[in-house]
Amino acid sequence: MIVLLAVAVGVSLGLVLQPTVPLDLQPYLPIAVVAALDALFGGVRAWLEHIFDDRVFVVSFVANVLVASLIVYVGDKLGVGGQLSTSIVVVLGIRIFSNAAAIRRRVFRA
Amino acid sequence: MSLLIDLSTDALDPGYAAAAARKRAAGVEPRPRWSLVGATIAAAVLLIVIAAVQTRASAPAAAKSRSALIAAVNRQTATVDQLERSLAALSAKQATLRDATLVSTSAGAALARRIAAEELALGTLPVIGPGLRVSVADASTSTGGRSRVLDRDLQDVVNALWTAGAEAIAVNGERLTSQSAIRQAGDAILVDFRPLVSPYVITAIGPAVDLETRFGASRTAARMRGFAQLYGLRFGYSRASRLSLPAAADVTLHFARPAPAPLSRGPS
Numbered sequence: 001m002i003v004l005l006a007v008a009v010g011v012s013l014g015l016v017l018q019p020t021v022p023l024d025l026q027p028y029l030p031i032a033v034v035a036a037l038d039a040l041f042g043g044v045r046a047w048l049e050h051i052f053d054d055r056v057f058v059v060s061f062v063a064n065v066l067v068a069s070l071i072v073y074v075g076d077k078l079g080v081g082g083q084l085s086t087s088i089v090v091v092l093g094i095r096i097f098s099n100a101a102a103i104r105r106r107v108f109r110a
Numbered sequence: 111m112s113l114l115i116d117l118s119t120d121a122l123d124p125g126y127a128a129a130a131a132r133k134r135a136a137g138v139e140p141r142p143r144w145s146l147v148g149a150t151i152a153a154a155v156l157l158i159v160i161a162a163v164q165t166r167a168s169a170p171a172a173a174k175s176r177s178a179l180i181a182a183v184n185r186q187t188a189t190v191d192q193l194e195r196s197l198a199a200l201s202a203k204q205a206t207l208r209d210a211t212l213v214s215t216s217a218g219a220a221l222a223r224r225i226a227a228e229e230l231a232l233g234t235l236p237v238i239g240p241g242l243r244v245s246v247a248d249a250s251t252s253t254g255g256r257s258r259v260l261d262r263d264l265q266d267v268v269n270a271l272w273t274a275g276a277e278a279i280a281v282n283g284e285r286l287t288s289q290s291a292i293r294q295a296g297d298a299i300l301v302d303f304r305p306l307v308s309p310y311v312i313t314a315i316g317p318a319v320d321l322e323t324r325f326g327a328s329r330t331a332a333r334m335r336g337f338a339q340l341y342g343l344r345f346g347y348s349r350a351s352r353l354s355l356p357a358a359a360d361v362t363l364h365f366a367r368p369a370p371a372p373l374s375r376g377p378s
Binding site (some may be wrong): 009010020042053054057061091102 | 114117118121122123125126127128129130133142143144146147148149150151152153154155156157158159160161162163164167
């Protein structure tokens with residue numbers, strides 16, 4: 001219930017306010033999105049495995065987004081921003097896939 | 111490889127397991143703080159929605175600016191066409207008036223004949239005559255860079271035609287003068303800054319039979335035949351008994367002036 005409400009609030013906030021991301025932050029947006037997806041999938045899996053913890057969820061979300069953006073920022077300064085972005089997408093993508101597979105096994109028992 | 115294996119086996123944040131172990135050790139089950147969790151989920155969803163909105167907003171903008179540019183290019187090309195037409199009409203009118211003024215005296219008549227001859231050679235008069243029509247075109251299944259006609263090919267063909275004795279040449283109706291340039295700009299070939307697209311028809315006025323023989327025997331023609339076989343470019347030429355070439359836009363020299371001593375020719 002709370003989850004659906006939060007999703008609805010997030011979607012409507014985004015659609016109503018239509019915030020524009022400052023140009024300086026735009027390179028970090030895709031990375032932040034992938035990190036957010038990773039945190040969400042991890043939370044859902046933990047919930048299904050009955051080990052969900054609010055603190056871990058919140059901290060992992062905030063930390064993932066910040067660390068991912070920081071790595072890309074440092075990479076940009078060192079001239080390897082594009083490669084580091086790719087590496088983050090690969091690593092988090094693998095995690096998202098594994099978590100999605102675990103969720104699928106739990107929900108469909110297959 | 112161990113990093114990748116870790117990645118897929120420990121996909122779930124180890125923090126969850128640690129927290130569960132702590133709870134089991136403490137033996138209490140604290141209620142999750144739903145407001146915190148809800149706020150985090152809302153923030154994550156907001157982030158995703160922002161990214162989606164951003165992508166949607168910027169995609170049509172790019173397409174719009176592209177189509178606006180294309181429209182501007184087409185408009186300007188049309189304006190240039192129109193200006194060139196009016197320039198040609200005005201030049202013709204000026205020439206008629208000039209000739210009418212000049213023929214009243216015998217010296218003026220001689221001058222008028224000389225002007226006409228010079229203009230004919232310069233390319234600012236439309237001309238007709240027999241000659242050769244050369245057609246060059248991209249390969250029909252052209253996707254790669256190799257199966258397209260390049261500016262170099264057109265330059266070679268034009269140079270071979272001059273060498274073979276052509277007196278006037280036009281590429282797709284663009285008359286070449288002593289100031290003409292043929293060059294590549296991106297996907298288009300520019301002849302005198304006017305973009306032309308395949309197929310290219312090069313019309314050359316000259317002694318038709320000689321032109322055909324000499325051009326056909328030239329190295330350029332041999333190379334173009336080779337390109338046609340290797341890459342599927344289309345290349346062909348045929349004699350024409352009556353070709354009509356348009357006039358070039360006026361050739362204006364901004365810096366060159368007649369040298370002060372016109373009598374001495376050659377190295378002094």
